[in-house]
Amino acid sequence: MLKDARVVTADSTSSPVSTNRFRPILANRQFRWFLASWTSANVGYSVYAISIVWLAYTVSHSFLIVGAVLFIEYATYTGVFLVGPIADRVGNQRTLYVACYPVMGVAAMVIGVGQLNGFLTVPLLLALIAFISILWDIAWAAGNAAPGLLVSRDEQFAAQGLIGAVGGANAIAGYAAGGALILLVGAEGGMILYGVLLVAAAILAVPLTIRPSPTPGETFGESFRAGWRLITDPPGRPLLKLAVVDSIQGFFGAVPALLITLLATSTFHSSASAFGVLFVSYVVGGTAAGLAFGQWNPRFHIGKIIVASLLGISGVLVVIVGLPSILVLEGAAFFLAGFLWSVYLDAKYSFFRGSFKPSELGRLISNMYLIPGIASSVGALSLGALANGVSPLELGSVAAVGFLGAGLLALALPGIRTLRF
Secondary structure, X not given: OEOHHHHOOHHHHOOOOOOOOOHHHHOOHHHHHHHHHHHHHHHHHHHHHHHHHHHHHHHHOOHHHHHHXXXXXXXXXXXXXXOXXXXXXXXXXXXXXXXXXXXHHHHHHHHHHHHHHOOOOHHHHHHHHHHHHHHHHHHHHHHHHHHHHHOOHHHHHHHHHHXXXXXXXXXXXXXXXXXXXXXXXXXXXXXXHHHHHHHHHHHHHOOOOXXXXXXXXXXXXHHHHHHHHHHHXXXXXXHHHHHHHHHHHHHOOXXXXXXXXXXXXXXXXXXXXXXXXXXXXXXXXHHHHHHHHHHHOOHHHHHHHHHHXXXXXXXXXXXXXXXXXXXXXXXXXXXXXXXXXHHHHHHHHHHHHHHEOHHHHHHHHHHHHHHHHHHHHHHHHHHHHHHOOOOHHHHHHHHHHHHHHHHHHHHHOHHHHOOOO
């Protein structure tokens, strides 16, 4: 259930500021193994993210198919609430990683080999994306709950920042590798590399011991219902409001990928190198945000950070579509967009992990993704169709209005703007 920490003042709970908030976390051996495995999987996802969008476009030459790929991925992720209780009830989360990652890796390699050998069709691509995404649901639910089981409540921002920074720094290499593979052999090379990194993530997960503490005697069905009561019962009601704001943000979740692709194919004349530069700039911005906020640990300002990041993304989108066609300027703007996007996500997930019992996190985070996930999948398909016939200016302007609305709504709701833990 939701802890009362949100109503406690900073003075009554704050601990002395550490000169280095990351040192105690790095001393945690189990956290280091988790970080290594999670980073390998997420670096792989970075390679996948840059590769699959370009692969879908080169196979179909249609932004509608690009949107369909993102739609299937995001729509599948909405089912994560069905597996949330598994993450909270499994004897050791290691089992989930070791079971899921290798199978996902094989499926990713089939996409790459299929494109190389000419047997990959759009229906096969979409089916394999759905299969990979189903397994990713299980690993994602467990991975998002793990920091709450491995480190203390006051260390959650630092843990999230470290995960984002280490993962982001390696993801930069992943995006760079994916971009280089696009240039040298095509996006299919990125899918094969994704498969290799998933197998490595499984191997790195073998030493893990992450044991949730489910309620004794509670059945799967009871655990499932208890997970929803975390949100619907009065103590969790602010989360319903956050889910509404999150849904608006989620609807436009595909905008970075679509806007980068649209700019690369129109403004920069189908330049694969421009595509890679903009994607990497976006990831570097997210990495910088993780380091900055991990050290700052602004746990008493979650609501304000959520509002400011949403309004900031709106402003940056206006800048992106208003800039002249100079790659270095667009790269700088996408750096800032990645920074603000990461700030929003880090604040949200740190709040979840710091405000709920570790044994509830798998269900809570999975359930909180349902409504935004539905919005994300609808948005990916709708915005993908829209991108087929509009300019970057029009797509970016629509998204800017959406983020402005989300920020103003969050500002107007006291239950959101006063969030803290």
